[in-house]
Amino acid sequence: MDIRDLLSGDVAALTEAIIACESVSGDEKTLADAVESALAGLSGLNLHRDGDTLIIRTETGAPQRVILAGHLDTVPLPTTPGSRxxxxxxxxxxxxxxxxxxxxATDMKGGVAVQLKLADDVAAHLAAGGSLDRDITWVFYDHEEVEASRSGLGRVLRxxxxxxxxxxxxxxxxTHGVVEGGCNGTCRAEVSIPGVAAHSGRAWMGENAIHRTAGLLSVLSEYSPQTIRVEGLDYREGLNAVRIRGGVAGNVIPDSTxxxxxxxxxxxxxxxxxxxxxxxxxxxxGITPEQVRIxxxxxAARPGLDHPAAQAFIAAVGGEPMPKYGWTDVARFSARGVPAVNFGPGDPLLAHTDDEHVSAEALRACHQALHRWLLGT
Structure with missing residues (x-):
């Protein structure tokens, strides 16, 4: 896959080429290779690779450094017939x-395409004798859409x-092209419900573990998640059962769920x-701590929009800041004391859906906003 020739063209065409390179979590190498090939040798950019994570940096001695980060991986492809x-x-x-x-398209190869095009913009600017108000680090990382322990960004931070x-x-x-501050935190837990196995023809001899989940599921169904204001932004919480497994055969009362x-x-x-x-x-x-495994x-990450760097960014790209309801790696930067925000093309509500899509105009508008912020034009 060769995307080098697309860097100086339309960011929408670049996004199409990046989407065409399938990169479900764990299979990012082909796309990482393509990104490395496209950026290697660009004027004024130094490249470091760690597995399937790439870090590209300018080193001009500017008084401030900023990071543009995005993940290369996606969730698995949709399985519904006719999904687009x-x-x-x-x-x-x-x-x-x-x-x-x-x-x-939205999560988040459109953002990756914008990153790549900006890297080419900056390289051309430097090659023409231009200067930077801020040195820039681009990060393209693997394994974001899986458990946190496998994150390429986390690996580099270590x-x-x-x-x-x-x-x-x-x-x-x-983010629909507006700044989204901070992010919700996330935790997953497995709750084990015990039962007693028996032949389904003599069900009274056992205890059905699947049936015993009813109390837990009822509590979760009736749970009212909170909306909590943090530094002027309203974050909506959620607590849900997302998967259930149990049972061994069609004629056996399940002994665990x-x-x-x-x-x-x-x-x-x-x-x-x-x-x-x-x-x-x-x-x-009625669930005991012994039944729960995190x-x-x-x-989570607090918004941090009162930081001068965040204020300057908001002024440059415009719009009214919103909260980020999902978890993103702003939390990793925030934990290190680096103020961070989410800002990218596309509707976050379309992420992971069967009809995931982004408009060409949203891609171009995001690129133009970040270009203004970085290069002033």
Missing amino acids: GTVPPSWERAEGEDLLYGRG SVPELLDAEFAVLLEP VVEINYRFAPDKTEEQAHAHLYEVLGSA TDSSA
């Missing part, structure tokens, strides 16, 4: 807009954290406080 949010991508003209359909030192960071996650739960918590809480709330809710359903957890 898949690979290869396709175009449709609707209501006066050119819409690009394909897996990752192995070469100095490459990610900066005064401000922008995650090009889809596992319910997987996902809690999305506002940035007013630490991870420890979020876990305590989860245990409290589960306890109201399988994945990531901290």
Whole structure:
């Protein structure tokens, strides 16, 4: 895959080429190779690779450094027949807009395409003798759409954290082209419900573990998630069962069931406080701590929009800041003391859907806004 020749052209065409390179989590190498090939040798850019994560940096000695970051991977392709949010991508003209359909169109290959085009813009600017008000680090990383322990960004933060030192960071996650501050935290837990196995023809001899989930599911169904204001932004929480497994055969009363739960918590809480709330809710359903196993957890991030770098960014790109309801890697930067926001093309509500798509105009508008911020034109 060769995308080098597309860098100086339309960012929408570049996005199409990037979507066409399938990169479900764990299979990012082909796309990472293409990004490396496209950026290698561009004027004034230094490249470092760690697995399938690429870090590209200018080193002009500017007084401030900023980061533009985005992940290369996507969730699995849709399985519903006729789904358009898949690979290869396709175009449709609707209501006066050119819409690009394909897996990752919003989450977040549109943002990755904008990053790449900006790298080419900056390289051309430097080659022409231009200067920068801010040095720039671009990060293209693997394994974002899976458990936090596999994150390419997390791996780099452990192995070469100095490459990610900066005064401000922008995650090009889809935000409809407005700044989204902070993010909700997330934690996943498995709740084990025991039973007693028996022949289904003599069900009275056992205890049906699937039936015993009723109390837990009822509590979750009736749970009222909070909306919590943090630094002027309203974050909506969520606590839901997302998966259930149990049973061994069609004629056996199941002796165990596992319910997987996902809690999305506002940035007013630490991870420890979020876990305590989860245990409290589960306890109201008669679940003991011994039945609960936390399988994945990531901290929330406060908005931090009062930081001077964030204020300057908002002034440059415009719009009214909003909260980020999902979890993003702004939390990793925030934990290191680097103020970070989400800003990218596309509707976040379309992420992971069967008809995932982004408009060509949204891609161009995002590129133009970030170009103004970085280069002033």
